[in-house]
Amino acid sequence: MLKLTAPFTEDKVRKLRVGDMVEITGKLFTGRDAVHKYLHEGGTIPISLQDQIIYHCGPVVVKKGSKWKITAAGPTTSSREEPYQADIIKKFGLRAVIGKGGMGEKTRKACQEYGCVYLHAVGGAAQVLAEVIESVDGVYMLEKFGSPEAIWELSVKDFPVVVTIDAHGQSLHSQIQEESQKNLASLVGVKKG
Amino acid sequence: MATKKGFEVKLRESLVEIVRKTSTELPQDVVKALRENSKNEEEQSRGRYAMDIIQKNIQLAEVKSQPLCQDTGSILFFIHYPSGLDQTVIEKTAVSAVKEATKKGFLRQNSVDSLTGKNSGNNVGPGTPTFHFHPWNKETFDVRLILKGGGCENVGAQYSLPDARVGAGRDIEGVRKCVLDAVVQAQGKGCGPGILGVTIGGDRATGYLASKEQFLRRMEDKNKDPRLADLEKQIVQEANTLGIGPMGFGGKTTLLGCKITALNRLPASFFVSVSYMCWAYRRQGAVLSSKAEIKKWIY
Numbered sequence: 001m002l003k004l005t006a007p008f009t010e011d012k013v014r015k016l017r018v019g020d021m022v023e024i025t026g027k028l029f030t031g032r033d034a035v036h037k038y039l040h041e042g043g044t045i046p047i048s049l050q051d052q053i054i055y056h057c058g059p060v061v062v063k064k065g066s067k068w069k070i071t072a073a074g075p076t077t078s079s080r081e082e083p084y085q086a087d088i089i090k091k092f093g094l095r096a097v098i099g100k101g102g103m104g105e106k107t108r109k110a111c112q113e114y115g116c117v118y119l120h121a122v123g124g125a126a127q128v129l130a131e132v133i134e135s136v137d138g139v140y141m142l143e144k145f146g147s148p149e150a151i152w153e154l155s156v157k158d159f160p161v162v163v164t165i166d167a168h169g170q171s172l173h174s175q176i177q178e179e180s181q182k183n184l185a186s187l188v189g190v191k192k193g
Numbered sequence: 194m195a196t197k198k199g200f201e202v203k204l205r206e207s208l209v210e211i212v213r214k215t216s217t218e219l220p221q222d223v224v225k226a227l228r229e230n231s232k233n234e235e236e237q238s239r240g241r242y243a244m245d246i247i248q249k250n251i252q253l254a255e256v257k258s259q260p261l262c263q264d265t266g267s268i269l270f271f272i273h274y275p276s277g278l279d280q281t282v283i284e285k286t287a288v289s290a291v292k293e294a295t296k297k298g299f300l301r302q303n304s305v306d307s308l309t310g311k312n313s314g315n316n317v318g319p320g321t322p323t324f325h326f327h328p329w330n331k332e333t334f335d336v337r338l339i340l341k342g343g344g345c346e347n348v349g350a351q352y353s354l355p356d357a358r359v360g361a362g363r364d365i366e367g368v369r370k371c372v373l374d375a376v377v378q379a380q381g382k383g384c385g386p387g388i389l390g391v392t393i394g395g396d397r398a399t400g401y402l403a404s405k406e407q408f409l410r411r412m413e414d415k416n417k418d419p420r421l422a423d424l425e426k427q428i429v430q431e432a433n434t435l436g437i438g439p440m441g442f443g444g445k446t447t448l449l450g451c452k453i454t455a456l457n458r459l460p461a462s463f464f465v466s467v468s469y470m471c472w473a474y475r476r477q478g479a480v481l482s483s484k485a486e487i488k489k490w491i492y
Binding site: 074 | 239242243246249250254257260261262263264298301342343344347359360369370373374380381382431434435437438440441442471472473
């Protein structure tokens with residue numbers, strides 16, 4: 001188990017390898033479909049994402065007095081951001097993307113080129129992941145996108161993830177896919193074309 | 194009239210409680226299967242890591258009475274009711290119970306207009322929630338509910354045999370090839386370890402429906418048809434040698450279970466319909482008295 005503090009540096013990110021289990025302490029920024037499309041199309045936001053982590057998550061948020069509280073915060077399927085992610089990694093200097101289900105070739109290449117990693121959270125673990133959020137430090141684009149799609153600035157402690165795409169061109173998703181296809185072929189015999 | 198009103202109020206209350214329990218607590222048979230399979234993953238491995246987080250999540254959701262997963266999914270009701278009752282009243286009451294459960298946060302706002310993209314905000318709209326009603330000659334109700342998340346629904350698959358890509362002919366061996374192919378196609382995207390519901394035969398609609406009805410079965414139950422019982426066992430055992438593992442992280446636990454049924458088919462058709470259920474296998478049910486009070490939990 002590796003313990004890392006966010007924000008990251010390129011040096012720190014380049015040390016990570018596919019398969020590493022990591023616990024993150026520090027800042028995360030949520031961002032899902034609306035944010036990715038908006039940033040890709042040239043939209044601007046009032047914060048810098050340089051060296052930061054974006055989390056594919058549409059949290060359930062309640063307001064208690066003047067304070068926000070996150071009650072469920074599991075990852076959402078990342079592949080929907082595949083058309084935008086590479087460009088956003090490049091333009092905004094992201095060092096990590098957290099989500100579930102993995103991402104494709106474009107993102108893998110961008111991670112390698114610009115020094116970024118894809119971190120896989122456990123899908124469905126909405127309560128465990130809400131529990132490690134220590135505070136909500138800000139919210140941006142709330143008016144424009146609504147609560148699940150807004151950018152929530154969070155401080156987390158020991159947020160658990162696995163590195164599944166690293167900054168060296170490796171992807172656990174392609175490795176497992178290849179290996180399981182080979183295993184399937186040996187179970188059912190070689191496929192006919 | 195007053196007693197009728199009283200009945201509807203009670204029914205609504207019982208249905209909201211069924212939704213709450215389904216969304217926040219996994220049935221014991223599923224918890225047990227997850228716990229036992231977790232031991233098969235090596236300590237310090239990624240698969241074990243995922244399984245540990247999953248178990249922690251199950252406990253937390255139950256203690257906090259909050260949804261296990263923020264995607265509370267498709268809402269599938271299977272309701273047996275006393276045959277003299279007006280089904281439209283039961284349906285209306287269930288719809289209002291779903292709205293109430295959404296307001297209380299047991300269900301996420303999950304019903305989106307497919308043309309405009311607008312969320313109805315209360316889980317009600319064309320096709321949502323889904324009801325399967327069966328009148329019966331008893332005075333009690335049997336209400337069962339499945340909540341099925343979008344991630345796992347997206348990795349379901351239907352095959353029309355023969356299928357050249359997977360090399361599947363119209364026999365049990367062909368069925369086996371299709372089901373294992375569906376597991377490989379899904380990888381970790383369905384939030385595994387998963388549970389499969391499979392229908393051999395039927396048409397495209399009845400095949401998928403019966404495959405989902407398989408999720409009403411308990412994890413440990415054994416298929417009454419020995420041929421299907423063997424196939425269920427074989428598929429779980431073989432799928433767990435594929436190396437996909439929890440969340441697609443690699444490991445031995447790719448499937449927790451596989452439940453198969455067979456329907457008659459047209460001579461011209463041979464479908465294999467595979468539904469995938471994520472580890473957050475939310476299934477509950479209750480027997481309700483004639484006055485709609487919860488008498489007994491089914492799972």
